[in-house]
Amino acid sequence: MSALEPFGTRLRHAMDERGPLCVGIDPHASLLSAWGLNDDIAGLERFTRTVVDSLAGTVAVFKPQIAFFERFGSRGIAVLEKAVEELRAAGALVVMDAKRGDIGSTMAAYAETFLHKDSPLFSDALTVSPYLGYGSLKPAVDLARENGAGLFVLALTSNPEGAEVQHAVREDGRTVGATVLGHLAAENAGETPLGSFGAVVGATLGDLSSYDLAINGPLLAPGIGAQGATPADLPGVFGAAVGNVVPNVSRGVLRYGPDAAGLREAAERFAAEVREAVAAA
Numbered sequence: 050m051s052a053l054e055p056f057g058t059r060l061r062h063a064m065d066e067r068g069p070l071c072v073g074i075d076p077h078a079s080l081l082s083a084w085g086l087n088d089d090i091a092g093l094e095r096f097t098r099t100v101v102d103s104l105a106g107t108v109a110v111f112k113p114q115i116a117f118f119e120r121f122g123s124r125g126i127a128v129l130e131k132a133v134e135e136l137r138a139a140g141a142l143v144v145m146d147a148k149r150g151d152i153g154s155t156m157a158a159y160a161e162t163f164l165h166k167d168s169p170l171f172s173d174a175l176t177v178s179p180y181l182g183y184g185s186l187k188p189a190v191d192l193a194r195e196n197g198a199g200l201f202v203l204a205l206t207s208n209p210e211g212a213e214v215q216h217a218v219r220e221d222g223r224t225v226g227a228t229v230l231g232h233l234a235a236e237n238a239g240e241t242p243l244g245s246f247g248a249v250v251g252a253t254l255g256d257l258s259s260y261d262l263a264i265n266g267p268l269l270a271p272g273i274g275a276q277g278a279t280p281a282d283l284p285g286v287f288g289a290a291v292g293n294v295v296p297n298v299s300r301g302v303l304r305y306g307p308d309a310a311g312l313r314e315a316a317e318r319f320a321a322e323v324r325e326a327v328a329a330a
């Protein structure tokens with residue numbers, strides 16, 4: 050594989066060309082059932098194939114949630130590997146949602162799995178948790194830089210339970226979430242058009258003007274659709290940083306399957322609504 054351009058550059062181009070949307074691939078048992086599929090490996094395979102065949106050529110970014118594949122053991126991981134390869138071959142970017150985080154020496158092994166260019170699960174970016182200390186993520190930051198990949202670091206998550214950790218105030222008066230954002234701003238300093246080290250910030254969180262979201266990197270925004278947020282909420286949540294938002298919709302798109310046209314229309318509608326909301330901001 051020839052050397053990749055930095056993830057931030059590739060992400061900016063992909064969203065300019067294909068529209069500002071990340072479709073989550075979350076094969077919930079309830080979705081398999083709604084699509085008329087069994088909750089087994091054949092059902093998982095068919096579900097994943099349908100999403101890839103319907104959307105890989107038009108959607109900018111996909112975020113497979115590894116938990117729904119791991120549920121089926123090694124055969125589930127094989128389905129995921131194939132999907133990652135096909136999505137990337139079709140020109141889409143893949144953010145692996147594995148939310149890894151551990152002491153540095155173990156983090157290095159997680160990084161090898163998802164961020165080394167020769168790994169079968171190599172992804173354009175990986176979600177990671179900084180709650181063993183931001184510095185514990187260094188092996189992933191370094192390997193991502195080396196391979197033109199990126200990270201999305203959990204900063205302010207979309208679930209209400211996240212606040213007890215992320216809004217906690219440190220001795221220096223800053224919240225834990227703000228501290229994570231500060232580390233990412235330092236990581237991305239001077240990068241153009243966009244740094245490769247993003248934050249996860251929920252679209253469900255309301256006004257975040259007390260946080261400095263100007264990290265010069267992408268802001269992955271889950272929470273649209275099934276969790277209640279809408280594209281129209283984005284400017285109110287992200288303010289001046291709204292242009293760097295990568296909105297994720299999983300169930301909100303997937304519920305329109307298995308019909309390929311239904312999936313495509315849903316993805317196009319969300320991308321158009323995001324574009325409209327960002328342009329009006």
Ligand SMILES: O=C(O)c1cc(=O)[nH]c(=O)n1[C@@H]1O[C@H](COP(=O)(O)O)[C@@H](O)[C@H]1O
Nearest residue numbers: 114176206207208249271275276298299300
């Ligand atoms: O890192 C994530 O993607 C993530 C962070 C967060 O704060 N909230 C959140 O919902 N997610 C993920 O985003 C997806 C949201 O799915 P839907 O609610 O179906 O759109 C799931 O895969 C979650 O695991």
